[in-house]
Amino acid sequence: MEGLFLDSRRLLDGPWNAFERDIARLLVQNGFEDVRIVGGPGDKGADVLGVKKGRLWVVQCKFTSGGYPDPRAVDEVIESGRFYGAERYAVATSRPWGPAMHAAVDRWAKLGIKVDRLDPPSLVTMMRRSPEYPRSRRDLRRYQECCVDKLVGALRETGRGQLVLATGLGKTVVMAEATAQLLRDGVIDTGRVLVLADKRELVDQLQRAFWQQLPKTVPTHRLADGEEPSFWDGITFATVQSVASRLDSIPEFGLVWVDEAHHIGSESFRKVIDVLSPPMLGGATATPWRGDNYDIDQLLGEPVIRMGIDEGLRRGFLCEADYRLLADNIDWEFVRNQSRHSYSIKELNTRLLIPTRDEEAARMIADIFQREQRQSVVVFCASVAHAKAFAGMLRLYGFEADAITGDLEARERDKRMAALRKGSLNAVTTVDIFNEGVDVPDVDMLAFMRVTHSRRIFVQQLGRGLRISPHKEKVVVLDFVSDLRRISEVVRLQAAVAGDVERLHFMERVVQFHNAGAGEFMLDWMLDQADLMTREGDSKLDVPQFNFPEPAKPGSVQ
Structure with a gap:
């Protein structure tokens, strides 16, 4: 056999x-x-x-x-x-x-x-x-077929291939199909393939996603959490950390894939790739930008295809997004002065929980969720403590809500994810767990509660709601923007710092949100940049280009 x-x-x-x-x-x-x-x-x-x-x-x-x-x-x-x-x-x-x-x-x-x-x-x-391919094998869309053809061609001709597809456009399906074709054609040296990721959850999801596209003749293995394959033929899915610790003992691979390829510029990935020196190196990402300005094209070559969220939406490959910007009336200078720590603007959202603001936001989420008959909502929060507190706030408004955060054991995270998929949870709060490798196509509402955001994280998280599903016609996005406007997908999010979370109560100050126009936010964003203090290692912030109309001058009608 x-x-x-x-x-x-x-x-x-x-x-x-x-x-x-x-x-x-x-x-x-x-x-x-x-x-x-x-x-x-x-x-x-x-x-x-x-x-x-x-x-x-x-x-x-x-x-x-x-x-x-x-x-x-x-x-x-x-x-x-x-x-x-x-x-x-x-x-x-x-x-x-x-x-x-x-x-x-x-x-x-x-x-x-x-x-x-x-x-x-x-x-x-x-x-x-068993049939040669699973019955759940996905038929490729025309653009995905084009991606496979170009990716296979680039790998065969140059040994390098990069794919940039927005979340929800099927980059994993494309990688799996390209791999199956290269194996079928017998052009991968040794017949062994390695798929690298930076987290265990991604490794498991990639392996499962590949199954749907592979023939039954291709075995798959896992190298992570102390598990090592007993043989290496076929495709091995591994964390970069597990490979890095075994560089002296693992075999040669004819093809190495890097999922979420924006990570390829990190020291761990570059070390592994340098030692393995595979004849073919490929990568796929939805967000090719890195905060350290490392050019991933150096290792992967120019992308064979780029398709972002805007084109995916325009061509009907992603779900329609009903995006709503909601501004509050909080005076953040007042907040800083009231805080016993006198936090800088950039520290406020990682160190403060403001119950009054959260309660008003939770009320609005509940109202829109019920009025517009949404099925499930994911709320992106500022920290683990904030995610847990906000889940409790949502439960007060009738949600079956829980937090899915990085401090949970893997089995408990899996259990809560399964509950979200089957509907026994209709609200989930999180920080960064949903950024990469999470497939929740039926989620039809997102809420952003974070003040600051990097372009990469914002696009990753927004993409969680853009997957097409027969159970939804659109995704409603509620962006509770505050001092730093999200219009620009602005600044890199500062790494969470250890320490106590301060709860600041507003007494009689009531937080209110209102819908705001893009032009107003664009001007505010440009002013906000003056409030950002440059951190060591930060790249220079460039003013982004937008297709928004010029805002009207004060006193005029538009």
Whole structure:
């Protein structure tokens, strides 16, 4: 059974978590929907969940390097099925079943509960009968086909290829299709591909996204969190940190991809790429700008295609955005003077929580959410403390709300993300978790509560709401701008600093928001630049170009 993604090498050598993921991929390959890997602490005995023909399956996976699998897996899958409300049960094993496991299945069968046997012979048969590509494989749009052709051509001819596509336009699909084509044509040296990312969550999402576009002959692996592939043929998805720590032991790769390629200028990425020196190097990003002015074209070459949010919207490839700027009446000089720390303008939003302002913003979000029948909202906050506080504020206004932040354990983040996707949470507050690698196409409302923003972060976060979904006609964006106007996607956000968060109460001062015009904000932004104190390492701020009309002179009519 060599040459399939789940073959004798995986069954014999694992590792166990790769076996578990291959079982999930096998379900995807055979038309299961909403396939999720749930194994881990608190999984209630389940490892993989999937839906087929409206029925929920729960699968317990047992990888063993020798001997019979533990027969307790049968009882565990029944228990987990009851917890998750499953209608079908299965146990997948890497070794043949022993008499005790068969007896356990027969015992439950007498009670009217069937447990499907996914032992090695059954898995081999299922793999061979699987379609060449998953039924969920995405058909490429014409511009995506063009991207694949140009990317493949650039990689074959120059060994370099860069793709710039706005969030929601399918850059991961393009990378996966380009990789499949290059592997199919046999032009990748060694037949090994490495896909690099800077976070574990991105690694997992990339691997899952690639599955939908790959033939069953291409195995996938993971190098992260201490996990290492038992063999390297096919595609390995890895964090740059995991590769950097193993540069002396990992094999050569014929093609290396850098996802979110704006990171490629960082020291860790450049070191890895320099040591690996792959014959082909590709990268894709929605936001090619870096605060340190490093030119990523140096490593990747000129982009073969650029398509930003504006063109994506104009051509109907992104969801319509109903963008509303909401200005407050807070006197920020008053705030600074009232604060016991006398924070500078640039520090206010990372160090202060202003309950009065948050309460008014939460009220407006709730009012618009209900009046315009929105499904779910993501609120971008200034800090972890602010995200948690604002989630509590939203709950007071009737939302099922929670914070998804970087201080949560990975399993808890996954749990809350799943709740958002299935609708049991309709409001999420966050800081930067949603910037990269998060796919929530049904989100139809965004709210920005941060005062300052970098162009890259703003575009990344705005892109979370621009994905097309059959369940929404537009995304409503509420931008609660304050002292530094978002019109310009202005300044780089200062890294969060450690220390206490000060809560400043306004007593009788009431915060109000009003809708403001773009021309007014443009003038205010230019004045605001004078308030910015240059930080060490900051790049020079250039006045951006806009297509807004000139604002009317005072006293005139427009």
